[in-house]
Amino acid sequence: MLGLKQVHHIAIIASDYQTSKSFYCDVLGFNLLSEVYREARDSWKGDLGLGEQYVIELFSFPFPPARPSHPEACGLRHLAFSVDDIDQAVTHLESHGVKCEPIRIDPLTNKRFTFFADPDGLPLELYQQ
Missing domain, CATH: 3.10.180.10 (2,3-Dihydroxybiphenyl 1,2-Dioxygenase, domain 1)
Structure with a gap:
């Protein structure tokens, strides 16, 4: 193993x-x-x-070279971070000028999540536990 x-x-x-x-x-x-x-x-x-x-x-x-993100490229898709309060996390990001996508609900887990990007456009996710 x-x-x-x-x-x-x-x-x-x-x-x-x-x-x-x-x-x-x-x-x-x-x-x-x-x-x-x-x-x-x-x-x-x-x-x-x-x-x-x-x-x-x-x-x-x-x-x-720039990372191809749109359309999504083969390979690592995104990096996800868990948070306790996604609304608070989005407010924090937006107060620092970081644009977040609208919060969605994962249809499989019923958990809330959103995406945003780092300064180079790397897709990052917040996932509420």
Whole structure:
């Protein structure tokens, strides 16, 4: 058996490292755990923590191509975060200039959810528990 235990980290490449770091830390509430500039790659790498469960590795690289989102491309579709109060979360995001889609109801679970995007258009979801 392979023995997978959990998701270790999620890697995101940002077109503007400082803008994305601010978005994930100041708007979404991640903590900057560590940060290093990798001179040989002209690249920043920041480890962002959400509680003690997940880490996002935030990278920058010179001139990364845009991610195709519309129409949806094959591969990772979106990253979803659970929240206790989706209305409060949407209000918080919108107060920071983040546009959210209208809240919908998942027909299979009856749970409320919405989508929004990070500074590079990466689709993110809020899912009320």
